[in-house]
Amino acid sequence: MKTKMTSNNRLKIRAVALDLDGVVYEGDHVIKGAAKTIGSLRDKGIDVYFVTNNSGKKRASIVNKLNQMGIESTLDQIITSGYAAAVLVNSLCRTQQYRICIIGSEELAEEIIQFNRNIVDEPPAEILVVGLDKAFNYERLSSGLIALRQGAIFVACNRDRTFPVGNNHVLPGCGPIVAALEWAGGKEADHVVGKPNTMMLELIADKHGLKPDEILVVGDSIESDIVMADNYGSPSVLVTNNLEAANTDTISDFRISSLNHLPQVFLED
Ligand SMILES: [Mg+2]
Known part of the structure; x- marks a missing residue:
């Protein structure tokens, strides 16, 4: 040691x-x-x-998971990259009614909705948030690209290549999705909030x-x-x-x- x-x-x-x-x-x-x-x-x-x-789960889901494991926790004690993205988006918006396009899970959207922000399914949008999206496909990549070409601020939850699922197995993480958008859009994310x-x-x-x-x-x-x-x-x-x-x-x-x-x-x- x-x-x-x-x-x-x-x-x-x-x-x-x-x-x-x-x-x-x-x-x-x-x-x-x-x-x-x-x-x-x-x-x-x-x-x-x-x-x-983890940007796929909202804080409330992690509280439940920990509590079921016998670890008491409160929302206040959990910080996810999805929550951090929501806080950042909230501060970027300030008094503006920016439209926010999300490539990510339902639960990521729920974290952002809590701040009463204007989430849209499709561009035009002033902010693009990218998290882990298990339904990511060509259509979503295209939507993200449109937002970026319109000048949307690009907020990425993290660049993790993979995430662990137990027994030494991993699945693709948020990073490959962020990388696809960066490559298509020809620019790096403006903000990466995660570790x-x-x-x-x-x-x-x-x-x-x-x-x-x-x-x-x-x-x-x-x-x-x-x-x-x-x-x-x-x-x-x-x-x-x-x-x-x-x-x-x-x-x-x-x-x-x-x-x-x-x-x-x-x-x-
Ligand atoms: Mg770890």
């Missing part, structure tokens, strides 16, 4: 930002000991937030009055979770099955094999 984190800045940690897939659950299966670990963090007065690039960008951590910090070094990021992906922590100036813990291989070149402060071991990292001496 690397010990970049000194006992001094250990004391600063007031909140933990947990990645979900691969850390708290794997597909529909809770990771053994996750509920107990989260409970013991909370017992010590550490706030626990769940930070995921490794820091918007989701900023939302937590701003709302709860936390500083970057008071939030410990825990995740299983170096390129999304650990790079996000590094970009924001937060300490991080990499969850990995391969502690040896990860020892050499990760920028994380600590490495653990499972969430079970998290309390030992900073709650105990």
Whole structure:
């Protein structure tokens, strides 16, 4: 275990930002000991937030999923890239009645609708939001391209190539859909709200009055979770099955094999 984190800045940690897939659950299966670990963090007065690039599910669905796994949570504790996109779109609109075209799931649309914004099925639109869309097809690609050619602001939830579905299987993520729109439109997304960008951590910090070094990021992906922590100036813990291989070149402060071991990292001496 690397010990970049000194006992001094250990004391600063007031909140933990947990990645979900691969850390708290794997597909529909809770990771053994996750509920107990989260409970013991909370017992010590550490706030626990769940930070995921998942743009297909709304926060309320993730609350339900966690609650069914024996992990109590509230909407306030869940930040998804879909929710972050909704917050950003809301701030881009300000007082304007911008039309918003969405390539993504019904639940992504529901996150944006909560802000009473003007969602349209087809262009013309002033904002194009792209998330994970399991019904993505040529027609949707065409709609997105029309919006981009009209000058729509391009908001992408994340660039994840794949997402895990358990048993070592993965499916194509939001990233390939974003890439298709970028390639067709000949321009990069104007905003990418998900990891490794820091918007989701900023939302937590701003709302709860936390500083970057008071939030410990825990995740299983170096390129999304650990790079996000590094970009924001937060300490991080990499969850990995391969502690040896990860020892050499990760920028994380600590490495653990499972969430079970998290309390030992900073709650105990
Ligand atoms: Mg993960």
